[in-house]
Amino acid sequence: MLSMKAVFAGYGGGNVLQSVDLECAEQTITCIVGPNGAGKSTVLRVISGLLRPSAGEITMDGEAIGDQAPDEILRRGITQVPQSHALFPAMSVHENVLMGGYLIRKNRTLLRERLDMVKDRVPLVASRAGDHAGNLSGGQRRMVEIARCLMLDPKLILLDEPSLGLDPRSLAGVADLIHALHQEGTTVLLVEQNVRLGLGLATHGVVMEGGKVRLTGTAAAVKDDPEIASLYLGGTKAPPLNSPPAGQGTETTSV
Numbered sequence: 435m436l437s438m439k440a441v442f443a444g445y446g447g448g449n450v451l452q453s454v455d456l457e458c459a460e461q462t463i464t465c466i467v468g469p470n471g472a473g474k475s476t477v478l479r480v481i482s483g484l485l486r487p488s489a490g491e492i493t494m495d496g497e498a499i500g501d502q503a504p505d506e507i508l509r510r511g512i513t514q515v516p517q518s519h520a521l522f523p524a525m526s527v528h529e530n531v532l533m534g535g536y537l538i539r540k541n542r543t544l545l546r547e548r549l550d551m552v553k554d555r556v557p558l559v560a561s562r563a564g565d566h567a568g569n570l571s572g573g574q575r576r577m578v579e580i581a582r583c584l585m586l587d588p589k590l591i592l593l594d595e596p597s598l599g600l601d602p603r604s605l606a607g608v609a610d611l612i613h614a615l616h617q618e619g620t621t622v623l624l625v626e627q628n629v630r631l632g633l634g635l636a637t638h639g640v641v642m643e644g645g646k647v648r649l650t651g652t653a654a655a656v657k658d659d660p661e662i663a664s665l666y667l668g669g670t671k672a673p674p675l676n677s678p679p680a681g682q683g684t685e686t687t688s689v
């Protein structure tokens with residue numbers, strides 16, 4: 435469905451992404467993991483058209499989208515839920531969700547149908563319709579952010595750190611929603627710092643570091659990779675972060 439080949443992109447002339455190859459097949463959940471600054475959000479930004487690649491090719495269903503504007507990419511069925519603060523706090527939940535249907539605003543019937551569909555998928559959109567988005571909890575806001583992007587009935591959803599700042603219960607709710615969307619046939623490309631959650635939800639995994647893809651595979655294979663397990667999943671190979679370097683005693687030093 436979505437394919438990136440040898441993509442370079444960056445900010446102000448320099449390239450952050452260094453020849454990134456990535457594939458999202460239909461009805462998969464792909465999770466990108468990697469340290470801060472690896473270029474994960476940059477990958478989502480080039481796909482959604484917020485950032486132009488300086489080289490390489492991006493295609494959706496076989497058609498090049500690398501030079502298209504964000505609204506054209508939206509029309510092709512790709513929507514992005516940004517990393518945070520995506521709602522208008524002084525507007526109601528209903529108004530925020532309606533903004534997601536901006537591109538179909540002239541087709542009243544379709545707009546109403548989509549709103550009903552979104553309420554089915556995310557009941558909060560109906561039960562809290564009149565409340566200011568700013569009065570919702572972090573978990574509820576995240577659900578509404580995802581609900582808003584469903585107004586265009588996307589084929590591919592790009593989610594940047596959906597678990598960020600959420601308590602375990604909200605996190606489970608968001609994970610259930612992503613799982614349900616996938617079951618209904620939506621393809622998902624996810625960036626997650628919570629590697630266990632992300633790779634647990636995903637069918638495929640991508641590990642990025644320094645603007646490059648270091649490893650790709652099924653989520654299970656990426657999770658089981660000994661290096662990934664030790665780096666991100668608390669495996670036994672890497673020493674704990676606060677352990678002293680080899681050869682030094684265990685005395686604590688005050689700074």
Ligand SMILES: Nc1ncnc2c1ncn2[C@@H]1O[C@H](COP(=O)(O)OP(=O)(O)OP(=O)(O)O)[C@@H](O)[C@H]1O
Nearest residue numbers: 445446450468469470471472473474475476477627
């Ligand atoms: N708007 C910007 N202008 C200039 N440099 C940027 C901009 N956004 C990101 N960068 C730089 O690009 C690199 C990759 O950033 P990116 O946001 O893609 O990383 P990330 O993997 O999503 O990290 P994080 O886990 O912290 O969200 C970083 O070095 C960052 O400082």
Ligand SMILES: [Mg+2]
Nearest residue numbers: 474475476517
């Ligand atoms: Mg990021």
